[in-house]
Amino acid sequence: MTALLSIKDLTMRFGGLVAIDSVSFDVRPEAITALIGPNGAGKTTLFNCVTGFYRPRSGSIRLDCSGRLTELSGQPGHCIAQLGIARTFQNIRLFANMTVLENLLVAQHAELMRASAFSIAGILGLPSYRRAEKKALDKARYWLDRVGLLSRANEPAQFLSYGQQRRLEIARAICSGPRLLCLDEPAAGLNSRETIELASLVRAVSQELGLAVLLIEHDMSLVMEISDHIVVLDYGRKIAEGSPASIRGDKAVIAAYLGEPDGEAA
Amino acid sequence: MAYFVQQLINGLTLGSIYGLIAIGYTMVYGIIGMINFAHGEIYMIGAFVGLITILALMSAGIASVPILLILAILVAMVIAGLYGWTIERLIYRPLRGAPRLAPLISAIGLSIFLQQYVQLTQGGRVKTLPPLISGGFTLMRGDDGFTVGISNFQIVVFLLTLALMAGLTLIINRTELGRAQRAAAADPLMAALCGVDVDRTISVTFIIGAALAAVAGVMVVLYYGVIDFFIGFLAGLKAFTAAVLGGVGSLPGALLGGLVLGLVESFWSAYADAAYKDVAAYAILVLVLIFRPSGLMGRPEVEKV
Numbered sequence: 339m340t341a342l343l344s345i346k347d348l349t350m351r352f353g354g355l356v357a358i359d360s361v362s363f364d365v366r367p368e369a370i371t372a373l374i375g376p377n378g379a380g381k382t383t384l385f386n387c388v389t390g391f392y393r394p395r396s397g398s399i400r401l402d403c404s405g406r407l408t409e410l411s412g413q414p415g416h417c418i419a420q421l422g423i424a425r426t427f428q429n430i431r432l433f434a435n436m437t438v439l440e441n442l443l444v445a446q447h448a449e450l451m452r453a454s455a456f457s458i459a460g461i462l463g464l465p466s467y468r469r470a471e472k473k474a475l476d477k478a479r480y481w482l483d484r485v486g487l488l489s490r491a492n493e494p495a496q497f498l499s500y501g502q503q504r505r506l507e508i509a510r511a512i513c514s515g516p517r518l519l520c521l522d523e524p525a526a527g528l529n530s531r532e533t534i535e536l537a538s539l540v541r542a543v544s545q546e547l548g549l550a551v552l553l554i555e556h557d558m559s560l561v562m563e564i565s566d567h568i569v570v571l572d573y574g575r576k577i578a579e580g581s582p583a584s585i586r587g588d589k590a591v592i593a594a595y596l597g598e599p600d601g602e603a604a
Numbered sequence: 605m606a607y608f609v610q611q612l613i614n615g616l617t618l619g620s621i622y623g624l625i626a627i628g629y630t631m632v633y634g635i636i637g638m639i640n641f642a643h644g645e646i647y648m649i650g651a652f653v654g655l656i657t658i659l660a661l662m663s664a665g666i667a668s669v670p671i672l673l674i675l676a677i678l679v680a681m682v683i684a685g686l687y688g689w690t691i692e693r694l695i696y697r698p699l700r701g702a703p704r705l706a707p708l709i710s711a712i713g714l715s716i717f718l719q720q721y722v723q724l725t726q727g728g729r730v731k732t733l734p735p736l737i738s739g740g741f742t743l744m745r746g747d748d749g750f751t752v753g754i755s756n757f758q759i760v761v762f763l764l765t766l767a768l769m770a771g772l773t774l775i776i777n778r779t780e781l782g783r784a785q786r787a788a789a790a791d792p793l794m795a796a797l798c799g800v801d802v803d804r805t806i807s808v809t810f811i812i813g814a815a816l817a818a819v820a821g822v823m824v825v826l827y828y829g830v831i832d833f834f835i836g837f838l839a840g841l842k843a844f845t846a847a848v849l850g851g852v853g854s855l856p857g858a859l860l861g862g863l864v865l866g867l868v869e870s871f872w873s874a875y876a877d878a879a880y881k882d883v884a885a886y887a888i889l890v891l892v893l894i895f896r897p898s899g900l901m902g903r904p905e906v907e908k909v
Contacts (some may be wrong), residue, residue, distance in 0.1 A: 388723065389798075392857070414796065414803075415793060415796030415801055415802075416796045416797075416799050416801045416802065417798050418797070419796065419797050419798060419799040422797050423750055424797065425797060426796075427794075431786050431791055431794045433786065433790040433791060433794070433795075434790065435790060436783075436784070436786055436787065436790065440783060440786075444783055444787040444795065444798050444800065445798045445799070446799075446800035447780060447784055447787075447799045447800045448800075450780045450783075451780045451784070474646075495613070510798070512800055514799055515796075549829060590805060
């Protein structure tokens with residue numbers, strides 16, 4: 339199967355620090371790819387390159403747009419979003435003063451803006467806009483229902499609990515209609531029950547929408563359970579790549595997480 | 605009592621005009637966190653464009669006041685909107701990532717530039733316009749024979765301000781554009797990741813703010829009948845005060861701040877020394893900031909730890 343996202347020789351430097359050192363890997367469509375590694379390995383930096391926050395020093399990030407490969411680095415954020423990449427953040431970034439429902443409508447902005455002809459059709463209440471708006475609302479309500487937040491649709495997002503905010507952030511990313519969903523530590527701060535719910539949500543969403551998921555996560559049981567493919571970074575380099583089973587037994591990975599065994603033990 | 609009511613009406617008229625200008629300050633601050641000190645100049649340019657349009661139309665033989673008024677407002681809104689757009693595009697956008705002082709200083713420089721530019725092209729002398737909208741209603745007659753009146757012009761100002769505020773509230777709360785503006789104000793990077801074209805949203809914000817200031821400019825031309833290239837300075841400062849008073853970033857706050865300021869000035873001029881009306885206005889600002897630093901309708905920022 340051809341890759342949906344293809345990262346080649348990606349290098350990102352901050353002054354003298356090499357945060358990502360010629361990393362290459364592919365993200366396959368309709369599969370969950372996990373990006374793991376110790377703190378400071380460069381995982382979030384890589385996400386920031388993919389979503390256009392950073393301009394990489396060298397290398398390429400290409401997205402397959404119906405057969406044509408499109409270079410992502412250097413594109414403004416809203417173009418990357420419109421190409422079909424959505425992401426969530428380690429620290430939650432909801433629009434705190436807007437309602438839960440509005441957060442999901444912002445995610446469908448590009449479509450609604452087209453339908454409303456820059457708000458003009460919206461103000462006039464033309465039927466074409468009404469239809470688009472209804473569709474957007476239905477979609478938002480559907481995903482609110484899926485993440486169990488439908489009853490709180492009209493409350494400001496900041497009133498939700500931490501776990502609910504995490505789920506809303508994922509729902510918002512889904513509502514933007516991505517082909518690649520990038521989740522940055524979605525289970526951070528969740529208790530074990532919430533983590534299990536999250537795992538089944540991510541799995542179900544990926545299968546239901548045929549969505550590729552790129553996941554950064556420290557919770558190894560979650561990673562091993564839901565990933566189809568795992569990429570391991572350490573100090574900015576890719577040290578291993580493969581199925582969960584192969585990663586679990588990989589010596590370099592174990593060394594990176596637990597430290598090198600000393601001379602005698604080896 | 606009659607005198608009081610009259611001052612109330614006058615104060616609300618002045619306050620509506622301040623409020624219309626203040627909205628531009630508050631919207632721009634809300635979305636890019638910057639005080640656009642050149643905003644008063646946009647209002648001044650709006651006044652000039654309105655005046656020129658009216659004079660041009662009158663010399664073309666159009667005498668119908670409603671047509672003159674509507675065309676003057678529309679032309680002033682469009683031209684001022686263009687100025688607002690250009691200013692953002694040429695001056696503020698390149699400074700978007702710069703330290704906060706850089707756009708602030710640029711705004712002050714731009715304000716001086718625009719003043720001088722209008723002085724050079726339009727001349728330094730005051731421009732006058734004979735009153736277009738005359739007449740009015742007598743509302744009540746006091747015991748001392750003092751009559752309270754509301755002029756037709758004041759009614760136009762009230763209705764126009766109400767209509768514009770209602771329209772703006774509708775746009776901000778109900779349309780895609782407004783949703784994008786609120787999202788971009790809350791978190792521009794995240795808004796971009798949701799597919800919002802943040803640059804375009806900021807441009808539109810400048811255009812709307814400038815267009816509203818232009819309406820205020822046209823109103824002032826009609827109200828006082830006298831303008832010069834320097835009116836933007838004081839009006840800009842007053843409107844900025846109004847925005848801070850109401851809570852920078854809050855739209856109803858901007859209008860409320862404008863009305864409070866207008867009333868304070870009006871009552872102070874009536875019952876105390878008119879020469880000190882600016883002192884009274886700024887004293888109110890200082891008091892509000894001491895006791896309610898986030899303004900009358902602003903939300904205090906709570907740092908989440």
